Amino acid sequence: MSLTQLMEQRRAKIAQWRAIGCEPYAYRYEVTHHADALLARGDAVTQEFGERVRIAGRIMTMRGHGKAGFAHVLDPTGRIQVYFKSDVMGDHFRRYELLEVGDWVGIEGPLFRTRSGEISVRADQVELLAKGIRPLPEKWHGLTDPETRFRQRYADLFVNLDVRETFRRRARLVSAIRRFLDGRGYLEVETPVLQPLYGGAFARPFVTRHNALDVDLYLRVSNELYLKRLIVGGLDRVYEFARDFRNEGMDRSHNPEFTLLEFYQAFADVEDMMALTEQLVSEVLQAALGTLHVPHEGRTLDFTPPWRRVSMLDAVSEKVGESVHALDEAQLARLCRARGLAARPGTGAGGLLDELFSELVQPELQDATFLIDFPAETSPLARVSRRDPRVVERFELFAAGMELANAFSEQNDPDAQRAAFEAQGAARARGDEEAQPLDEDYLRALEYGMPPTGGVGIGIDRLVMLATGSRSIRDVILFPQLRPEEGRPTPDDVAEPAEEGAEGR
RNA sequence: GCGCCCGUAGCUCAACUGGCAGAGCAACUGACUCUUAAUCAGUAGGUUCUUGGUUCGAUUCCAAGCGGGCGCACCA
Incomplete structure (x- = not known):
């Protein structure tokens, strides 16, 4: 029928x-x-x-x-x-x-x-x-077609009850993080999603239009620069669960909109933030899972602190069979070519190193691992390392081959920050479409003086994947991005946008 | 963006080498006062994703498109 x-x-x-x-x-x-x-x-x-x-x-x-x-x-x-x-x-x-x-x-x-x-x-x-007038999916086999499950999450939620559990666990994990930060004197804040200038991450943005102001605005790729403006203002510990938007491809670990927790602490450096991140993640996973031996795709990932620390330069050196510590761009390019790898255009030696790392080392980082010693070119918002001027004070947390967190001792020298922005401008001129634009207002804020600050961003969706045993980010996002359904009316079909006066009803 | 795979009833799936498109569940009618994938008897339900091509004949073969999955690329 x-x-x-x-x-x-x-x-x-x-x-x-x-x-x-x-x-x-x-x-x-x-x-x-x-x-x-x-x-x-x-x-x-x-x-x-x-x-x-x-x-x-x-x-x-x-x-x-x-x-x-x-x-x-x-x-x-x-x-x-x-x-x-x-x-x-x-x-x-x-x-x-x-x-x-x-x-x-x-x-x-x-x-x-x-x-x-x-x-x-x-x-x-x-x-x-x-009264329900639409027939339900089959009682025994249920609803299995991934497309229907994502498009009709409302049906998925009452047919596949484990989906409910996934999102309840996500909510519990988020509130556990809130408690963790609130308990340490952090202030939860909200910063603009619509930004006149995007920044804080390497990514292509979504562009939108504000009619009344007659300007283009960007959907944020990060809220980093706004949170640090608040540190300048004297709010010494701030955090935000930020929905960020990146105009890039989609796969198992990327959705165009995703949730990034960022937190910043005045008077702290990258070491402090590493300790805090280790504590936060292990505490929250323990609370969500009851263990720090996290099952994931048939293996067990160890999140028991202290986590291993791996130097990016050392790890890449080991993989390529020669020290990369002092290699220049041409020499790194040779190593990449020999392996058929290509870095993002315009990103220099740092980009090449990053490419070697992503291909050779990252897939092997299964247990929780801090990656340290990043080149400066790909870290324009981080401070140079006190112990090695060739690298910056930065770490990334990896697990299951995925990047889970990214943190640094934040650059608070306005002149050094301007120079880093200008280097980004040069990279863009060389073809790096994801180079970060220079933000004069952010520099103005730094010129008032920003205390030494440590900052961290944690990918919440990916953390939830680990906490729920999900192999795709779409399983932890209620309404993941899909192509629009055929026949669905587009905004153009519906009506002209309301004029002034029709708003705020 | 590229490659591979998939798209058949509301749902879950069949259909051999190209030969009348099927089943289970759901639905409808009837029976049944402790069932539980209830049972029993009967009934109905199809743009085989779309468009075009090959063929006497296409769910099946070919092409293009649409949508999805996986992988790659992109993405730190």
Whole structure:
């Protein structure tokens, strides 16, 4: 039967409900109990009818038996069985007869255990809360098509219950991070998503248009420069869970919009931030998973502190079989060519090193590992190292071959920062499309003086992947980016944008 | 962007070498007052992603397009 016919059939039920005096879309229902708590009562529930409860949820299965029947109702916490019996329901039995899988119902009646042993609610009263007119996916195989699952996450969430658990765990992880930072005197702040100038990361931005101001604005690729402006202002510890946007390809670990936690602490350096990151991540993973031996794609990743520290230069040297510490751009280019690798244009020796690292070393970083000793060219916002002027004070955290965090001793010398920006401008002129633009306002802020500061960015989506055993970032983002569905109306089809005066309704 | 794979009923999947497009679940009718992938009897449901081509004949072969998955590239 076609979808249209199936939906017409179900839609016809609406009139039947109204004919018996029931409004098929209710306004409220007093819920007294949730399924998980009722099921947890275990042996306390017997075949004797016990406490009266009111539950509400979506009907997932029905088994009719003439003048009786069973259904499983899914509420926010789980499924519980409901028993409908004609001779105790009076005219509410007619309501049961009109119910179908997919409807939202409120059920009132005593809790009991069936002869076959399942804790159930005997329905004395049935209220239709919302009529479902679209048929549900199959009860046994469920919904497996990835495209449908992502496009119709609303269906995915009530068919594949582990999806609910993934996003609950994500929420718990985020609030654990908040508690961690709040407990250390950090202030949660909000900074602009729409920025006149993007910066703080190497990435191509999305561009949008502000009509009233008649200017182009960028969706932020990072909030780094704004958070450091706040440090200049004297807010000594700040953080933000920032939705950032990068106009790049998508794959298992990249979505065009993603969540990056950034936190900055005055009077701290990269060493302090490394210690803090190690503590934060291990504490949060322990809380989410109950262990620091994180299962991931068939292997176990070790997050037990202290984490290994690997020098980028040493690791690459080891892989290429010669020291790269003192090599110039031409020599590094030779090493890349020999392996068929190409760095981003215009990024110089640093870019070549980074390319060698990404290809040769990064995939092997499975257990939590701090990478240190980065070249300055690819770190324009970091300070030069006190112990080795050829590198900057920076670390990245890797696990499962993914970059999880990025941090440095923040550059607070306005002249050095200007020079680094200008070097970025030169890189852009040489073809680096992701070079960071010079931000005069940010330099103005630094000119007022920024205290020594350590800053960290942590990829929340990737951290959640580890905490939930997800192999794709799409499994931890509720509505991952997809191509628009065919036939869906575009904004141009709908209406002209509202004029002034129509806003703020 | 490139390569490989996929797209069949609401859902999950079949259909041999090109020969009438099928099943289970869901739906509909009937029976059934403790079932649980309820059971039993019956009924109905298709733009085989789209467009074009080859062919007597295309779900099947070819081309282009659309959408998706995986990999690569991009992306720190």
